[in-house]
Amino acid sequence: MATRIQQLAQPKPNRLRYPDRRSVYWLDKLPPERSGLTTKIELTPRWSDLCISRKFYNQVTISPIWQVSEWALKAVPSKRVCHLAQPRMPAAGWQPASPLSVPVSTQTAVATSRICQLAQPKRRQVLEKSRHESKHVQVIHLPSKASPHIELLATPKNDHPEFKGDRPVCWSVSKAAKSYITSQRLLDLSSPKERKALYEGYDPYTISRGARSASPSPRIQQLCLPLSRKCSSE
Numbered sequence: 001m002a003t004r005i006q007q008l009a010q011p012k013p014n015r016l017r018y019p020d021r022r023s024v025y026w027l028d029k030l031p032p033e034r035s036g037l038t039t040k041i042e043l044t045p046r047w048s049d050l051c052i053s054r055k056f057y058n059q060v061t062i063s064p065i066w067q068v069s070e071w072a073l074k075a076v077p078s079k080r081v082c083h084l085a086q087p088r089m090p091a092a093g094w095q096p097a098s099p100l101s102v103p104v105s106t107q108t109a110v111a112t113s114r115i116c117q118l119a120q121p122k123r124r125q126v127l128e129k130s131r132h133e134s135k136h137v138q139v140i141h142l143p144s145k146a147s148p149h150i151e152l153l154a155t156p157k158n159d160h161p162e163f164k165g166d167r168p169v170c171w172s173v174s175k176a177a178k179s180y181i182t183s184q185r186l187l188d189l190s191s192p193k194e195r196k197a198l199y200e201g202y203d204p205y206t207i208s209r210g211a212r213s214a215s216p217s218p219r220i221q222q223l224c225l226p227l228s229r230k231c232s233s234e
Contacts, residue, residue: 043051077085111119146154216224
């Protein structure tokens with residue numbers, strides 16, 4: 001009996017040489033044998049028409065004057081054609097354009113008092129600034145009575161009774177401030193922070209006091225033990 005290595009060393013059989021083997025390409029019968037080297041394609045009439053190159057015709061200029069045929073000269077229009085040939089009538093309420101109005105002469109016109117009042121320019125404050133002086137034109141307001149609400153809003157607000165003015169630039173220093181002695185805490189806070197370079201004065205072999213007095217938990221002791229399956233039994 002052949003061993004496993006001898007069975008694997010045998011070449012695989014070529015199953016494509018058997019013609020009766022079923023395939024996904026031909027199920028009922030064998031494929032036809034090719035007589036030529038290439039496949040012949042039969043074109044349909046539509047494909048043969050599309051293969052023909054198009055003929056481009058040059059645009060032929062037609063004269064604007066052409067002969068009228070004999071049938072067109074003897075043609076008799078129908079009632080519908082005569083009705084369509086009539087021009088469209090205007091709407092029922094349409095009126096022709098009114099004539100231009102006669103120009104009115106303004107030489108004898110007399111302006112009313114209101115027109116004279118509107119023709120007066122408005123009196124506004126005009127500022128004519130120059131390099132050395134400026135002239136102000138006084139504005140004339142017509143007398144008008146303001147409402148009490150407007151008068152109340154127009155009055156400036158009064159200062160608070162406890163309001164104090166701006167503090168003077170120079171003021172006297174109190175005796176308590178002159179005789180004050182700073183504490184050690186203020187001196188420590190006022191001194192700049194000392195910054196050291198990276199790993200300056202660092203000793204990796206020093207052990208802190210907390211690490212010396214630390215006691216491991218039962219879980220840490222359990223994790224420190226080696227696995228039981230890796231321990232060799234003597």
